[in-house]
Amino acid sequence: MSFSKDGAPADPGAAASRMAWAKVNLTLHCTGQRADGYHLLDSLVVRAGVGDRLDVAAADDLTLTVSGPRAEGVPTDARNLVLRAAEVLDAGAGRGAALHLEKHLPAAAGIGGGSADAAAALDLLAAHWGVPLPTETAQFGADVPVCLTRGPQRMQGVGEILTPLSALPPCHMVLVNPGVDVPTPAVFSALSDKNQPPMPEVIPSFAGFSELIDFLSAQRNDLAAPAIARGPVIGGCLEALSDAALARMSGSGATCFGLYATVAQAEAAAHRIASAAPRWWVAAAPILAA
Ligand SMILES: C[C@@](CO)(OP(=O)(O)O)[C@H](O)COP(=O)(O)OP(=O)(O)OC[C@H]1O[C@@H](n2ccc(N)nc2=O)[C@H](O)[C@@H]1O
Numbered sequence: 120m121s122f123s124k125d126g127a128p129a130d131p132g133a134a135a136s137r138m139a140w141a142k143v144n145l146t147l148h149c150t151g152q153r154a155d156g157y158h159l160l161d162s163l164v165v166r167a168g169v170g171d172r173l174d175v176a177a178a179d180d181l182t183l184t185v186s187g188p189r190a191e192g193v194p195t196d197a198r199n200l201v202l203r204a205a206e207v208l209d210a211g212a213g214r215g216a217a218l219h220l221e222k223h224l225p226a227a228a229g230i231g232g233g234s235a236d237a238a239a240a241l242d243l244l245a246a247h248w249g250v251p252l253p254t255e256t257a258q259f260g261a262d263v264p265v266c267l268t269r270g271p272q273r274m275q276g277v278g279e280i281l282t283p284l285s286a287l288p289p290c291h292m293v294l295v296n297p298g299v300d301v302p303t304p305a306v307f308s309a310l311s312d313k314n315q316p317p318m319p320e321v322i323p324s325f326a327g328f329s330e331l332i333d334f335l336s337a338q339r340n341d342l343a344a345p346a347i348a349r350g351p352v353i354g355g356c357l358e359a360l361s362d363a364a365l366a367r368m369s370g371s372g373a374t375c376f377g378l379y380a381t382v383a384q385a386e387a388a389a390h391r392i393a394s395a396a397p398r399w400w401v402a403a404a405p406i407l408a409a
């Protein structure tokens with residue numbers, strides 16, 4: 120058997136892996152509410168170069184093990200979105216796979232930790248078993264369709280309408296999570312005005328970092344106010360990121376991001392914040408181009 124650079128077996132039939140990159144909502148406008156209670160969104164979504172890793176190896180039974188710095192509290196049974204995705208994809212055929220998930224992203228944190236894992240599982244197992252992806256991927260969560268993509272996307276509807284955007288200028292990010300629990304349904308229901316303006320009809324392409332920041336500064340995350348009301352420490356994360364060109368919360372929180380022009384600035388900010396708040400989760404990562 121031959122081995123790839125990271126020591127994994129190189130034969131894709133025997134073992135393979137996918138990265139489940141963090142999902143970040145650079146903007147999140149709530150533009151309405153459907154009759155079933157789900158909210159209509161208009162969001163500019165990117166993936167950051169920090170994530171979980173999902174490996175698969177051939178096996179008779181379907182199993183999942185979880186390790187890594189953020190494994191604590193992540194279910195290993197059918198509640199795990201990785202196994203849910205595997206079971207729907209298998210459709211009762213009884214296929215096996217030994218899955219291993221290395222958790223680096225905080226869960227229920229507004230950066231799609233679970234949704235990105237579900238998308239990675241669908242992509243990885245569709246290739247491993249030679250079966251098509253399900254047509255309806257929002258059944259695993261509103262964020263799963265966007266997590267099946269990689270480059271910047273405009274996400275609308277309740278998450279199922281995706282429009283790929285031009286590549287963004289190089290941009291570095293610091294992600295900060297203070298460990299406070301702000302459940303997504305509670306944050307949505309505390310939102311006082313659910314009919315707020317969308318982003319401009321046309322999202323321009325950006326000549327450089329400062330044009331991107333100018334555009335984003337005029338947009339919003341409508342869930343920030345209700346999330347901060349529930350977890351005031353989120354405001355502390357935004358203050359910690361005040362040297363960024365833009366600091367904002369992602370999704371329904373609690374993770375916040377800061378945008379920086381250079382990797383050196385992002386790494387310096389991440390180091391400063393991690394030293395000042397050693398219990399917070401802090402990561403510096405680029406925005407993925409495509
Ligand atoms: C808010 C967003 C923005 O990207 O991100 P996160 O904070 O979860 O990362 C997503 O829309 C979340 O997606 P996801 O977490 O997959 O949502 P789901 O599991 O489908 O739904 C969880 C709950 O969120 C609420 N929900 C979710 C999506 C949506 N468009 N409207 C809603 O009202 C509903 O109360 C639902 O019961």
Ligand SMILES: Nc1ncnc2c1ncn2[C@@H]1O[C@H](COP(=O)(O)OP(=O)(O)O)[C@@H](O)[C@H]1O
Nearest residue numbers: 198199200226227228229230231232233234236
């Ligand atoms: N593989 C997984 N990783 C993290 N959380 C998971 C996973 N599978 C299921 N969950 C559950 O999904 C929820 C978090 O979903 P996640 O996508 O991380 O959050 P968010 O919607 O805030 O971005 C938690 O309740 C968690 O217990």
